[in-house]
Amino acid sequence: MLFNYHTHTKRCRHANGEDREYVENAIQAGMQILGFSDHAPYLFPNTEYYSSFRMFTDELENYAESVRALQKEYANDIRILLGFELEYYPALYEEEKKFLSKVKPDYCIMGQHFAGNEIDSAYVPYMQGTDNFIGYISQILEGLKTGDFLYLAHPDLAGYNYPEEVFQREYRRLCEGAKALNIPLEINLLGLRTKRHYPDKKLFKIAAEVGNQVILGVDAHDPQHFLDTEIEKEALKMVDELGLQLITTPRLK
Ligand SMILES: [Zn+2]
Ligand SMILES: [Zn+2]
Numbered sequence: 627m628l629f630n631y632h633t634h635t636k637r638c639r640h641a642n643g644e645d646r647e648y649v650e651n652a653i654q655a656g657m658q659i660l661g662f663s664d665h666a667p668y669l670f671p672n673t674e675y676y677s678s679f680r681m682f683t684d685e686l687e688n689y690a691e692s693v694r695a696l697q698k699e700y701a702n703d704i705r706i707l708l709g710f711e712l713e714y715y716p717a718l719y720e721e722e723k724k725f726l727s728k729v730k731p732d733y734c735i736m737g738q739h740f741a742g743n744e745i746d747s748a749y750v751p752y753m754q755g756t757d758n759f760i761g762y763i764s765q766i767l768e769g770l771k772t773g774d775f776l777y778l779a780h781p782d783l784a785g786y787n788y789p790e791e792v793f794q795r796e797y798r799r800l801c802e803g804a805k806a807l808n809i810p811l812e813i814n815l816l817g818l819r820t821k822r823h824y825p826d827k828k829l830f831k832i833a834a835e836v837g838n839q840v841i842l843g844v845d846a847h848d849p850q851h852f853l854d855t856e857i858e859k860e861a862l863k864m865v866d867e868l869g870l871q872l873i874t875t876p877r878l879k
Contacts, residue, residue: 627858629876631661631709631735632779632812632843637681637689638665640847645692647849649700655852659705659876662693663735666710668744669718669725675745683725690729707878711737711779714769718743723774733878735812735843737779738766751785751823759788763796767803776878777841778804780814782826797829801836810873811838813864816845819857825864834868841873 633648634641645662652660665680681689690708697706710726712734726734741747741762748754750762762784770778781800788796804811811833817824833840842861844851865872 627655627657627842627844627852628874629657629659629661630842630844630846630852631659631663631707631733631776632711632814632845633660633662633664634711634845634847635662635664635681635689635692637685638679639681640679642847643849645696648846648852649696649704649706651849651852653700653703655855657704657852659707661707661709661733662689663709663711663733664689665737666712666722666726666734668713668715669721670745671718672745677744679739686726686729690731707732709733709735709776711735712775713738713740713744714765714772715740715743716765716768719769719772733776734774735777735779736766736769736775737783738762738769739783741765750783753784754787756788756792759784759792760796763800766800770804770807770809773807775809777810777812777843779812779843779845780817780824781811782814782824782829785823793828794832797832798836801829801833801838805836805838808839810841812843813840813861813870814843814845815854815857815861816847816851818860819851819854825861827864827868830864830868830870834870837871839873840865840870
């Protein structure tokens with residue numbers, strides 16, 4: 627694997643290992659570009675609210691400093707980028723962008739784990755109700771229109787209990803919207819590795835028809851994940867089977 631833009635760190639409190647170990651394993655795996663994209667710290671207006679899967683806001687600088695230091699140290703071996711996996715929460719997004727701009731990230735990928743503004747919504751895989759699902763797809767498309775996102779991580783994170791015709795219609799709307807904006811969809815290797823409900827062939831069949839570009843994302847939560855070549859092969863098999871257009875050269879906006 628030559629590049630990966632989806633890498634977490636232990637700051638999100640559900641990933642393991644030191645930042646340096648991710649770099650060393652990425653080099654060992656033959657990567658030329660390693661993008662760190664930990665779950666962005668988010669500014670919530672209600673300071674009592676606890677968001678359990680992201681770094682705290684006061685860890686922003688430490689994260690950026692660590693990645694920038696590794697970037698310099700390993701400059702001859704690998705290109706390291708500072709990024710975030712970020713949600714588009716409409717009411718909070720402008721402030722959030724200002725906040726993250728303090729560390730001048732190189733890129734963001736969209737990982738939309740909640741609809742609404744997180745504080746007022748359910749975790750997307752557990753979300754119920756067709757209207758909520760339709761709203762979720764609309765929210766992703768609205769977020770992608772900002773032009774702030776390199777690609778859409780796990781576009782198929784939503785659960786499995788919506789009526790088939792709703793899935794088909796809404797996933798087509800998502801694929802067509804992403805295609806119009808020229809934003810690739812991620813085949814998420816963490817989902818594949820842990821046999822989650824994603825990557826969902828239902829979505830990727832439509833992506834093949836629509837002609838979306840797809841990109842592999844390790845979604846590394848452990849440095850060892852970079853050395854798992856079997857999962858990459860499995861993903862490539864899916865790309866072949868469905869006739870997907872895979873991005874094979876690194877790109878940044
Ligand atoms: Zn995570
Ligand atoms: Zn994610």
